[in-house]
Amino acid sequence: MIRMIVKDLRINPLRTGLTALSMFIGIVALIAGVLVGTLGRDYLEAVNARLSGRTPTYSAIIDVTSVAGMQTTMTLQERLAHFEPGSASAQYHLNDLAIWASSGDGGLEIRHVAVTVTDAERTRVMPAPIIEGAWLTAADKPATLETVVNENARQYVHDGTITLARTGNPQQVPARVNGVIVDGADEPVIYVNAAALQRYWPQAWTPDGLTILVHPDAGVDDRHAKTALDDLLADVGAGSVSSWNRSDNADEYEQVIDFLQLGVIVTAMLLLAVSAIGMINIGLAGIEQRSHELLIRRALGATRASIAAQVIGSSVLLSLIIALAAVLISASLVWMVPWMMPADSPLEPPAYPYTAAMIAAGASVATSLIGSLAPAIKAIRLQPALALR
Template sequence: MIAKDLRINPLRTSLTALSMFIGIIALIAGVLVGTLGRDYLEAVNARLGGKSPTYSAIVDVPSSVNIQVVTALQERLAHFRPGIASAQYHLNDLAIWASSGDGNTEIRRVTIIIIDAERTRIMPAPIIEGTWLTGADEPATLETAVNESARQYVHDGTVALARTGNPQQVPARVNGVIADGTDTPTIYVNATTLQRYWPQAWEPDGLTILVHPNEGVDDQHAKTVLDDLLFDVGTGSISSWNRSDNADDYEQVIGFLQLGVTVTAILLLSVSAIGMINIGLAGIEQRSHELLIRRALGATRVSIAIQVIGSSVLLGLIIAFAAVLISAVLVWAIPWMMPADSPLEPPAYPYTAAMIAACASIVTSLVGSLAPAIKAIRLQPALALR
């Protein structure tokens, strides 16, 4: 009887289903948008300042550091147990040969960062084309990667590196193009290959090591382990240790975003419940004669209440299943719509939000059908005889 009750008035059932469907989809979408918004802020800031938390260790490194030391440091940092660590060397006189406006080539200063392959694990940058730098496992040639703005300096898969005031051009292979979140032309040079294949340019005047500790690891413990590592490989010691990510700039924004999503979800469910109550009360007005006849024939108030509430709950279950299924398909399709340079990872389906939405659908059905059920059981059977 409960199932048949849904077919008595198709229009009423359709309006109720539509109201519930919109409420559930809006709840899942609100949570997903909030999650994507938080992830986007975190990803954008991670590209520029590192994953939260990221610490910068400034190391005074002598220019006489040789390839054995660089390779040993790179290998040790690749297996840094307290977290992820990446070395960035400071070389101030590197530049590139690039075309000038009159068609000639000249030395041009652009941002050149001398790093290892671990950097993108701390400051993630989506690969737009090609690959990232290789590790310290004997790369075949001097290699680089460029961002989108520096793509203009790539010719035949290479860039021409130079030193300020020196006409010598050294070709360097470009492994790939990355989206690092900056508009400044930037070229990333593999530190190991630079020291091995162009030792004349290897005159570092400093070293910065970026450290992203594992969850639950104290930053002072990570600093101590790093200091011991530097001492073992003979690279000096830490002179400065500071947090360098931009978490303080966006954590408050994320808090407001999550609060706004929560309030919006509650309001959407409230609107859905109110819509169900209105539709349910209108349905009782239309079906009052039918319900009165049932009461006159001996139906109890409990059976009347079960019929009214049961039909709403059954409809809620059906709509919840349909909404969760459709939302899962939409979330599955999101990665196909994301651009290649998006800082976001493909989002995972918000199972928790879906479970909350399904439960909210049942609760909304109960709340929305409670008032109509009370009105139905208060109908007097004697009115059916009039």
């Protein structure tokens, strides 16, 4: 029977090719739909994480009591680096910190660009791909006065440094630029190492406030994270939490993600339905063309079961071959995606959707089985007496 089924596939190459193409499109479309939906979700989450923190991120505004002290700041940053309920990063507000940059007439002037005084833990809460150099040095490691800039702030970098200044103060201090990141911000942003700033330019260390960003680990309740932060601040003597709010803006894109996933599912179902309809049409047309051959087999003693097995078996075998080919080709394409992604892409290289591939392969076999039932029923209803006409 297997030999007959294989031979059956070779009788009409055009019919077999059209059926194979229909199956291939359905399988690849389902895999691609799931992959696109997954990438769309990952993209929205990655962009949001750059701008407002990983999901979930909480913003804790601190009532500052003694954060101006060097020892307090160093201890606080070291403790935040080992924050057990999750990841935590401090952001100090120094309103008078600015930079010296070229003016329109060729001279130098103070520019009030966004200057964020933070620590090495920030990228664990708000990830930002590093496209050049490295991120800020950890507080417990030696470092010179250092900064990191985003792409829009490259214009202020000269000879690998940026000149920091204070509003209304003629003093200028060069700071080394560690690297360049993609943080998703549309305006220039300069990130300054808080520990290094306090150590090497203490005159500029006049914080007006402190915000701590907290990203709890999976399964950690936000109330537990807040309690842990309160205990940490009390131990360090750096004030207390006066405001605790979620700041990652996840609610704004969750509806978009749900709609995207629903659209992907509906599209995949429609593609499979179109594939099944195409197979039924091709199968019925094939029975019309092969009716004389099937009638002769019936007249020579072939049973209705063998005729049905021949018709259904050829479709199922073809679907298995096409499913394997579609999975291999789609896996090769997914493997090539990381090589085509730009360095500043917010997405991680996508993993191959094995579950979707198995579902697509199973759906292909089920579709071929369903799609071959109508042709098989038509074939077994042929009357052997017609072969004598």
